[in-house]
Amino acid sequence: MVGINNETKEIIFGECKWSNKKVGTNIMTQLKEKAQKVQWNSEKRKEYFILFSKSGFTPNMKKMAKEKGNIILVEKDKRLSI
Numbered sequence: 001m002v003g004i005n006n007e008t009k010e011i012i013f014g015e016c017k018w019s020n021k022k023v024g025t026n027i028m029t030q031l032k033e034k035a036q037k038v039q040w041n042s043e044k045r046k047e048y049f050i051l052f053s054k055s056g057f058t059p060n061m062k063k064m065a066k067e068k069g070n071i072i073l074v075e076k077d078k079r080l081s082i
Contacts (some may be wrong), residue, residue, distance in 0.1 A: 002038065006035065009045045011038070016052040023051055024058040028071065 001014040001079040010012075013035045017023050032051055050072040052058070057073050 009041050011045050012048040012052040018054045020055050022058045023053040025060050025064055054066045
């Protein structure tokens, strides 16, 4: 999924994984690769990412989200990180 804000030049890219495996950094890497293909204010935009997971996130994915600050993790019924 993709959402844009034309006024602030912000864009959010999302991915939903509804499986019994925890979501890892590989999914984030793939989402970033997909994001690069979107040709909308490429030089000026502020990017955010949101991952939804039924089964949670790997420790490395949680660490990446905390360090980057533009990644939101949502596990089933709770928000984990901004």
